[in-house]
Amino acid sequence: MGEKKTSIKSIGEFDLIAKYFMPLANDCDGAFSLLDDGAVLDIPEDESIVVTTDCLVEGVHFLHSISPEHVATRALGANLSDLAAMGATPRWIFLSLQLPESKNEQWVSGFAKSLGKMMGRFGVSLAGGDTVSTVGAMGVTITAIGSIKKGSALRRSGAKPGDEIWVSGTLGDADLGLGFLKKNHLNADLSDTESINHLINRHLCPEPRVALGKSLCENAISTACIDISDGLLADLGHICAVSNVSATINMCDVPLSLAAKKLFAGNIDNAQMSALGGGDDYELLFCSGPENSSKIAALGKSIPLSKIGVISEKSLDNTPAVKVVGQDGRLIEVNHHGWEHLK
Numbered sequence: 466m467g468e469k470k471t472s473i474k475s476i477g478e479f480d481l482i483a484k485y486f487m488p489l490a491n492d493c494d495g496a497f498s499l500l501d502d503g504a505v506l507d508i509p510e511d512e513s514i515v516v517t518t519d520c521l522v523e524g525v526h527f528l529h530s531i532s533p534e535h536v537a538t539r540a541l542g543a544n545l546s547d548l549a550a551m552g553a554t555p556r557w558i559f560l561s562l563q564l565p566e567s568k569n570e571q572w573v574s575g576f577a578k579s580l581g582k583m584m585g586r587f588g589v590s591l592a593g594g595d596t597v598s599t600v601g602a603m604g605v606t607i608t609a610i611g612s613i614k615k616g617s618a619l620r621r622s623g624a625k626p627g628d629e630i631w632v633s634g635t636l637g638d639a640d641l642g643l644g645f646l647k648k649n650h651l652n653a654d655l656s657d658t659e660s661i662n663h664l665i666n667r668h669l670c671p672e673p674r675v676a677l678g679k680s681l682c683e684n685a686i687s688t689a690c691i692d693i694s695d696g697l698l699a700d701l702g703h704i705c706a707v708s709n710v711s712a713t714i715n716m717c718d719v720p721l722s723l724a725a726k727k728l729f730a731g732n733i734d735n736a737q738m739s740a741l742g743g744g745d746d747y748e749l750l751f752c753s754g755p756e757n758s759s760k761i762a763a764l765g766k767s768i769p770l771s772k773i774g775v776i777s778e779k780s781l782d783n784t785p786a787v788k789v790v791g792q793d794g795r796l797i798e799v800n801h802h803g804w805e806h807l808k
């Protein structure tokens with residue numbers, strides 16, 4: 466016999482909030498146990514708040530088949546990653562849920578448990594939200610609030626010619642993992658389940674680089690920073706656009722995971738294209754002057770950091786702002802463009 470499913474209608478909005486979301490607000494006095502109209506939140510006088518929001522829609526940002534636990538980790542991961550890219554310390558989140566009839570109480574329970582667990586790891590509390598029903602797709606919107614010393618936020622706009630371009634971790638994994646979930650990579654060695662699961666996990670449970678963002682901020686190391694959510698080329702392109710510069714990446718320096726190298730040993734182009742164009746890795750990309758290399762090496766002891774290229778003067782011709790160069794020095798054509806909505 467399967468587990469009995471309880472429809473959301475039979476529990477109702479207020480009991481649902483009290484049962485599953487109130488416990489996530491307990492450690493925040495100003496959230497008033499989610500029983501008031503708004504939250505009252507204080508930060509130290511010498512700090513600013515950093516606010517970001519991300520809306521995830523079922524079927525657009527995640528497959529219909531993914532579990533409520535992973536909807537939570539993807540939604541929170543995306544938001545905390547934006548705070549990381551600004552160098553902020555995450556403090557509170559607001560959660561808006563739009564639930565179709567197909568989502569039952571068990572779905573909300575799994576979602577809330579997973580959300581609470583990840584919130585605990587990053588020290589954030591739930592300070593409010595909204596819960597509505599919908600006749601359309603399920604949607605989860607999280608607004609995350611962090612804090613930062615006044616005037617110290619990492620921006621996209623300060624990259625300068627001569628700066629080196631660095632990325633954390635490995636790239637392309639989430640995109641390759643999504644490919645496995647969609648059963649796209651039938652030529653890969655499907656018996657290597659450990660490597661496949663590693664890639665799938667990178668898609669389902671992104672790890673926002675909060676500690677790295679804070680260190681970059683506290684040590685004033687980076688001239689520009691962004692999280693890689695749309696894809697390396699697209700996101701570096703955003704930095705180039707607002708910093709008014711160009712960039713060159715060396716393909717052989719773009720870090721691939723061991724799992725990606727093993728699974729795509731016979732077809733490394735595939736992994737490289739995901740690393741350049743695939744989104745959702747949530748690694749940080751930052752630019753920094755060559756004089757900071759020893760400070761960066763020190764940071765690299767807690768998280769792998771790779772120098773992948775260099776910033777140059779903005780090119781005056783019509784060539785793309787971001788160029789990728791292969792080992793033979795020739796330009797590489799990229800046919801996997803980052804993720805852009807409404808296109």
Ligand code: ADP
Pocket residue numbers: 482486499500501502503559560561562591592593594595596
């Ligand atoms: P109002 O009708 O005044 O907008 P609501 O009935 O929508 O208030 O919400 C009541 C309280 O529950 C508010 O404090 C709100 O922040 C909180 N809340 C509603 N849904 C959620 C949710 N999904 N997560 C966290 N808090 C929520």
Ligand code: MG
Pocket residue numbers: 594595596
């Ligand atoms: Mg409301």
